Amino acid sequence: MNDRSWKSEKILNPKYSTMARTSIRGVNNVLESTLKRISFLFDHYDNISLSFSGGKDSTALFHLVNEEAKKRNRKFILYFQDQEAEYQGTIDFMEWAMSQPNVIPLWYQVPIFMTNAASHQQLFLWAWGEGEKWVREKHPLAIHSIENKYPKRFHKFNLWVGQNLRKLEGKSISIIGLRAEESPDRRFVMFGEDSELFWLRRKNEPQRAYPLIDWSYTDVWKYLIEGGFKYNKIYDKMYMLGGNLRYFRVSNLVHEKAFRCLTDLQELEPETYNRLEERLQGVHTAALYGKENLIYSIKNLPDKFKTWKEYKDFLLESIHPDLSKLFKYQWSRFADTDDVGACKYMVKRILLCDWEGNITWNRDFEFNYSKDQLLHKNVQKREDAIIKKWMSTL
Numbered sequence: 286m287n288d289r290s291w292k293s294e295k296i297l298n299p300k301y302s303t304m305a306r307t308s309i310r311g312v313n314n315v316l317e318s319t320l321k322r323i324s325f326l327f328d329h330y331d332n333i334s335l336s337f338s339g340g341k342d343s344t345a346l347f348h349l350v351n352e353e354a355k356k357r358n359r360k361f362i363l364y365f366q367d368q369e370a371e372y373q374g375t376i377d378f379m380e381w382a383m384s385q386p387n388v389i390p391l392w393y394q395v396p397i398f399m400t401n402a403a404s405h406q407q408l409f410l411w412a413w414g415e416g417e418k419w420v421r422e423k424h425p426l427a428i429h430s431i432e433n434k435y436p437k438r439f440h441k442f443n444l445w446v447g448q449n450l451r452k453l454e455g456k457s458i459s460i461i462g463l464r465a466e467e468s469p470d471r472r473f474v475m476f477g478e479d480s481e482l483f484w485l486r487r488k489n490e491p492q493r494a495y496p497l498i499d500w501s502y503t504d505v506w507k508y509l510i511e512g513g514f515k516y517n518k519i520y521d522k523m524y525m526l527g528g529n530l531r532y533f534r535v536s537n538l539v540h541e542k543a544f545r546c547l548t549d550l551q552e553l554e555p556e557t558y559n560r561l562e563e564r565l566q567g568v569h570t571a572a573l574y575g576k577e578n579l580i581y582s583i584k585n586l587p588d589k590f591k592t593w594k595e596y597k598d599f600l601l602e603s604i605h606p607d608l609s610k611l612f613k614y615q616w617s618r619f620a621d622t623d624d625v626g627a628c629k630y631m632v633k634r635i636l637l638c639d640w641e642g643n644i645t646w647n648r649d650f651e652f653n654y655s656k657d658q659l660l661h662k663n664v665q666k667r668e669d670a671i672i673k674k675w676m677s678t679l
């Protein structure tokens with residue numbers, strides 16, 4: 286690893302004072318505006334729950350919320366869904382955060398299915414499954430089992446946790462560290478309530494808040510570094526390896542939007558890499574080729590194929606028949622299109638085994654189902670055993 290210094294970055298140079306940026310629909314800078322947002326939440330809600338991943342955004346929110354909680358002698362819920370395939374640095378930081386005096390820990394280490402984007406053979410990580418050899422032992426601060434029935438998939442589990450928040454006495458809010466800068470899909474939050482409370486969602490329960498929605502990644506790092514706040518030290522290791530600070534990501538190591546981190550994991554955390562490789566198929570291949578332009582990428586069309594449609598059709602015939610049928614079921618609206626963008630989108634999802642549709646495409650709205658296609662799709666959903674089996678896992 287080289288010896289890069291945080292202080293060499295523009296974000297810590299007074300000439301580039303990112304906190305001078307004015308917040309959306311306001312006259313204050315983003316930090317001043319967010320301090321008012323956090324204060325508003327403590328003024329108006331009895332139960333405050335923060336969704337925490339150990340990443341930079343939720344870490345900045347953690348410190349903002351924790352500082353306000355200390356001022357008011359209040360406690361708040363800190364929620365973390367542990368997906369097992371996590372950086373050890375994340376777990377070390379999580380232990381510290383969950384142990385803070387103003388925190389009510391809600392750290393789940395319960396059996397749940399996680400998508401494995403690194404393999405077409407082992408499609409899931411049965412995280413924390415009974416009788417499985419886990420990547421690490423469960424933590425004593427975490428919840429290890431749930432007596433009643435609960436969802437076994439990531440997004441549904443998060444919704445279930447949110448519904449449980451509604452059952453608490455008093456008014457409840459769930460705080461989430463989304464930023465509009467990260468993706469077009471997240472910019473929808475900017476068009477919420479037509480007021481200075483645009484960062485709130487109050488129509489449905491539990492209500493949600495996005496206090497960092499107008500922050501830049503440089504705002505986040507400036508706040509953490511200049512404030513001297515504790516953060517996940519895996520970022521320091523990533524930084525010393527080089528790369529673009531903007532794209533450092535901390536999350537589950539094997540899902541379709543993060544698996545490329547496996548290429549650096551041997552240097553960042555060799556013990557975590559060894560345990561993960563024993564746990565899951567495809568980890569070693571992803572570590573070798575995750576950043577290449579062919580194996581998992583749609584940057585270049587392989588030489589043996591004349592068009593992206595030809596490559597897409599080849600992949601559909603080469604993968605497991607169940608997966609091929611599922612993809613064709615989902616893509617019936619594309620029919621037999623040779624549209625390059627549509628075919629590249631389908632190729633990317635096949636390469637990353639994204640049968641759940643987590644990868645999005647900005648031209649998706651251009652392709653709609655015909656009436657006959659919808660009728661056929663509904664029949665398949667009711668009667669086809671393979672389609673029913675896979676769709677039931679979503």
